[in-house]
Structure formats: structure tokens, C-alpha cells
Amino acid sequence: MVEASDQSVENGVVSADMVNAPANGWLVVHRTDSDMAPGPVVGYAPLRMGENADVAAILQEDVAPGDMLMLMIHSEEGGMSTGVFEYTLGAKEDGPIRVDENLVMKTITAQ
Template identity: 65%
Template structure:
């Protein structure tokens, strides 16, 4: 009984505090609002279909991805607690989109080559939807 209560409480906490990406064919990104004053942002869990990238985009209430402000490599499969170093200041209250990107189409494997709107190392879409989660910086 106690174990079930703990599991239910934990589940409710994760659902209420986490920005969970829509799961597309098993691919997903999950993250929570977090303190970014240390210059990093962390996705709690990412499931990737192939090696790729966690890409941190600025966003706003429109929900459209903006400029890239960080990235980190991913391996195929489940990736836990993936941290990306922020490449520019992010203020408390800013919204960030944690997005799954591919590792293909570029000139070099293992080098992040994406720029906004490019195809190299571009965003992964399933059923024309981005695999991502939106969080707020604290």
C-alpha cells in the first residue's frame, strides 16, 4: 500500500512538473522547468531512434522554435539526464524548447552542423510533429 502511494505521488509529480513531449513511435523528450543560472539545461529523458542531438531552442508562446542556444550529443536509445551547455544567456522566465535532432545530412559525423531552417542535423518529425518539450527557465 505504501509503495503504491509513493508510486502514484511520484507519477503525479512528474506529470504536473514535467514538460513531456508527445511520444512518436517511441521517440520522446522529457524535461522540467529548471534553474539555468549555471549555464546548462538538462533533459530528464530522451529516446532517440538513432544517434543524434538534444538541441535547445529559444521559443515563446507561439510555440515555434527559435534560435539555437545549446546542444548535446545523444546515443541511439534511452538517454537520461542529458545536459547541454548554453551558448548565450538565458533569463528566468524564458521558454526553451528541448528538441530531438538527427545526426545526418552534414559534412561531418559527430559535429553539430544545424542552423535554423537547415536540413543538416535537422529536427526529427514523426507524423509531421516535432519531438520536443517546452520548459521555462528559472
């Protein structure tokens, strides 16, 4: 579960109020649009298994007001190193977690 709302990204950070992660992993910020498909990664933050409050992901690209962002839980599995985010779009390393075949995510709009 990811709890987040539309927010200012003026400070270069996207925050989730609460993330309940089924395993250690990452909160990954993807660009998205009205098609709701996850696009390129623009930021990420580490997660511990269980409840994580006030998770802040530092943006690594400029995000403009009005841009849609998808905050998604990714795993810490399949990569070469633990504690290093290794996902690239479509890769298996540190890939998205699914619960009942659904991605665990929340879409917000940058303000």
C-alpha cells in the same frame, strides 16, 4: 520523447531527465515563445539511439529566468561531419526529427 521540467539555468546548463532518440543525434535547445515556434539555437548535446538519461546541454548564450526553451531532438544526418553539430535555423543538416509528422520536443521555462 523528451522528458524535462522547468529548471534553473543559473549554472549555464539545461538538462533533460530522459530522451528517447530514434537514431543518433542531438538534443537541441531552441529559444521559443508563446507561439511555440522553434527559434535560435542556444545549446545542444549529443544523443545515442535509444534511451539517454540525464542529458545536459551547455548553453552558449545567456538565458534569463522566465525565458521559454524548446528541447528538441535533431538527427545526425545531412551534414559534412559525423559528431559535429552543423544545424542552423532552417537548414537541413542535422535537422529536427519528426515522428508521425510531429517534432519530438518538450517546452520548458527557465527559472
